Amino acid sequence: xxxxxxxxxxxxFHLAKLLTDExxxxxxxxxxxELLKMVESNTDLMTITGDSTSISILDRxxxxxxxxxxxxxxxxxxxxxxxxxxxxxxxxxxxARINNTEFIxxxxxALFNSLGIxxxxxPERLAxxxxxxxxxxxAATETFEFSKGKLLLFLIKLDEKALVxxxxxxxxxxxxxxxxxxxxxxxxxxxxxxxxxxDQFMINDLTYVVTKPDGIxxxxxxxxxxxxxxxxxxxxxGGRIGLKTSRRLENSHKIKLIEIDREKSVSLSEExxxxxxxxxxxxDIDLLQSENVEDMDAFIAVTDSxxxxxxxxxxxxxxxxxxxxxxxxxxxxIDISQNIGIDTIIxxxxxxxxxxxxxxxxSEIATNKVLHGIDAEVFEFVVKEDSLVTKKSIExxxxxxxxIIGGITRGNESYIAVGNFKIKAGDRVIVFSLPxxxxxxxxxxx
Numbered sequence: 001x002x003x004x005x006x007x008x009x010x011x012x013f014h015l016a017k018l019l020t021d022e023x024x025x026x027x028x029x030x031x032x033x034e035l036l037k038m039v040e041s042n043t044d045l046m047t048i049t050g051d052s053t054s055i056s057i058l059d060r061x062x063x064x065x066x067x068x069x070x071x072x073x074x075x076x077x078x079x080x081x082x083x084x085x086x087x088x089x090x091x092x093x094x095x096a097r098i099n100n101t102e103f104i105x106x107x108x109x110a111l112f113n114s115l116g117i118x119x120x121x122x123p124e125r126l127a128x129x130x131x132x133x134x135x136x137x138x139a140a141t142e143t144f145e146f147s148k149g150k151l152l153l154f155l156i157k158l159d160e161k162a163l164v165x166x167x168x169x170x171x172x173x174x175x176x177x178x179x180x181x182x183x184x185x186x187x188x189x190x191x192x193x194x195x196x197x198x199d200q201f202m203i204n205d206l207t208y209v210v211t212k213p214d215g216i217x218x219x220x221x222x223x224x225x226x227x228x229x230x231x232x233x234x235x236x237x238g239g240r241i242g243l244k245t246s247r248r249l250e251n252s253h254k255i256k257l258i259e260i261d262r263e264k265s266v267s268l269s270e271e272x273x274x275x276x277x278x279x280x281x282x283x284d285i286d287l288l289q290s291e292n293v294e295d296m297d298a299f300i301a302v303t304d305s306x307x308x309x310x311x312x313x314x315x316x317x318x319x320x321x322x323x324x325x326x327x328x329x330x331x332x333x334i335d336i337s338q339n340i341g342i343d344t345i346i347x348x349x350x351x352x353x354x355x356x357x358x359x360x361x362x363s364e365i366a367t368n369k370v371l372h373g374i375d376a377e378v379f380e381f382v383v384k385e386d387s388l389v390t391k392k393s394i395e396x397x398x399x400x401x402x403x404i405i406g407g408i409t410r411g412n413e414s415y416i417a418v419g420n421f422k423i424k425a426g427d428r429v430i431v432f433s434l435p436x437x438x439x440x441x442x443x444x445x446x
Contacts, residue, residue, distance in 0.1 A: 001360055004029060004061050004091070006052035006071040006082050011097070011123075014331070014349045015072060016045055019360055027061045052082040055089065064090030070356060072097040080117060087116030095119045095356055099240060121355045123348040127302075128244035130351065131325055134344055135233070135249070135298055138323055139225040141206070141344050144369045146380045147428050150414040151210055151407045153369070153378055154181075154219065157343075158205045161224030170197040172222070180215025182416045184208050184406040184432035187374045190335055192434060194404050204339075206374065210406030210430050212414050228322060230297040234258070236282035236312050237303035238268045241327060241346075245300065250274040256291055258282045260303075282312045288319065298323040302346070306330045313342045361438075363387075363445035366428055378406075378432050381445040385425040389444040395419030397444070402437030406430040 005016045006029045013035065016028045027046045030036050036047040050057035052071060063069060069091040071079035076098040083094035096117050098104070103112065104120050112120060137143040142155035158165060164172055169183060186193045187206035193199060201207065211219050220226065231253055235242050238259030246255055246268075255275040259265045265279040280287045282301065293299065299316035301309035306328045313324040325344045328334055334345050354370035357377065364382040371377065383389060389397065394405055394417055405417040407430045415421060423429060433441050 001025070001067045001362075002062070002065055003027070003068045003070065003360065004058075004063060004066045004086070006030070006069070006073060006079070008032065008073040008075075009035070010329075011072045011349050011352060015070065015353050015356060017043060019357070024360060029057060029061055053078060053085060055085065058082075058086055058089055066091040067093065068359060069094045071095070072352065076100060076103075080112070080115075083117045084115050087118075093118045093359065095121060095359065097352065098122050099124065101125050101244070119359065121352060123352045124240035124244055126351045126355060127241050127327070127346050127348055128248060130346060131241075131245050131300060131302075132248045134325060135230045135253075135323070137227075138230050138298075139220050139223075139227045142371065144367075144378065146367060146407075146430055147409040147414065149213065150409045150412075151212060151430055152216070153184075153406075153430070154209045154211055154216075155371075156207050156209065156219075156223040156225055158201055158203060158207055159224060160203060162201070162203075163222045163224060164201045165203055166200060168198050168200050169195055173197075176218070179218070180416060181209050181211035181219045182406050184210050184378075184404050185374070185376060192374055192376055194402060194432070194434070208371070208374075208378075208432065210416065210432075212407070212416060215416075228297070230323060232256075232296045233298045233300065234288075234291070234293060234296045234316070234321075236299070236301040236309070237327070238264050238277070239302065239304060241302040242300075243268065243271065245302070246272050246275045256296075258287070258291070283308060283315075285315060288312075288315060293321065294319045296321050298325065300325045302327040306333055310340075310342065314340065317341050361442055363442050376432060376434050377438065378430065379438075379441070381429045381431060383423055383425050383427045383429060383445060387425070387445050389423050389429065390425055393420050393422045399444070400433075400437045400440040402434035403441045404432050406432055 002025045004027045005012050016026050029048045029052045033049045036049055040047055048060055063086050069086040071082040073079055079096040083096045087094050094117050098120050101122055140154045141157050144153040183195050185208040186195050233253050233255050235257045257275050258278045260281050262279050265277050269277045299321045301312045309326040313326045316324050324342050326342050327346045350370045358365035358368045366380040366382050368379045408415045409428045
């Protein structure tokens, strides 16, 4: 697929790098020549320095032959204009990053479709939705639903309380004759393992598991985790994500929001009816204590500074807060953040890439998720008639080594993948895949 990525910084660069792993023909358009020099030195991407709303620049990028034009600059007006012009010049499909959620509320997407913009993506809204989902599943480090909750992806960090420590997958399967879940990946010492029967669980493993709803109780028991109710929440940072998260939670939770900017604090107090707004610095330990941080069930740090978010979550953890969530925009910080005690990391680049990636596949993708802190993705494929995956049982498919089938939904039923299961057309199949394997997996579902 020929793809043009218009960006003005790390989001565009990260997205282009991710898509390059999937063997697409990528052209990056960016106004910053220094950044593009760095891109060229680290990748095989074609780059063009310039304004993505310029017809001549889009012509140089060969937009008339583009299968997909993605515009992810920080200025949403530039993104909208880039997609409108690009579509008129021949791009088959366009995606624009936006900040204003009004554009995707109340049926307004149809208006943008008529202008030539096929899809709108708002990273801040996606991040807020992910945070709310994480509060609903308090024992999980990361979670995601497939087929309206018929199958779920859980990330659990194993500690000394986990009953599976030292055991292999085969041993666990023999002790529990019927499991409603399946481990699809283990992240250990910055390396991702697609587990097989003789792989053993170890302390501090980040374990990704696909589960049926009925399997959650046993899964948490084996993982040494317990669900707990989250009612009191403290949020550091009143930017777009903090505001959107507060709006989603204010009628169901008791929220305290700390914002360092006085004018923004006043504005937030006018926009949020049931949230206590505190004008102050979330890094101030005395402030946290005076606002009873020790009574919080969850602490969410979403300021513009990754360092502040990491630090304040560590402070909250020290005071006994059970659930900590940090917005970490520097991808290099993610791995270390997970290893020093922060429960969950949110990254807008990864969330944006997750949303966009499905539009670059030739197979039909119902949902997908790029995972935080791990170089891998999870896809929900819709199985086509006569696709390769329907020809044999799972154990005989010769599925790529860097991927694993976790579960299947068929109508109202869900199944955990086992070797003798035969996939049929119309099924929805959950696949965990490393980036280098995605294009091989795609061929099984075309």
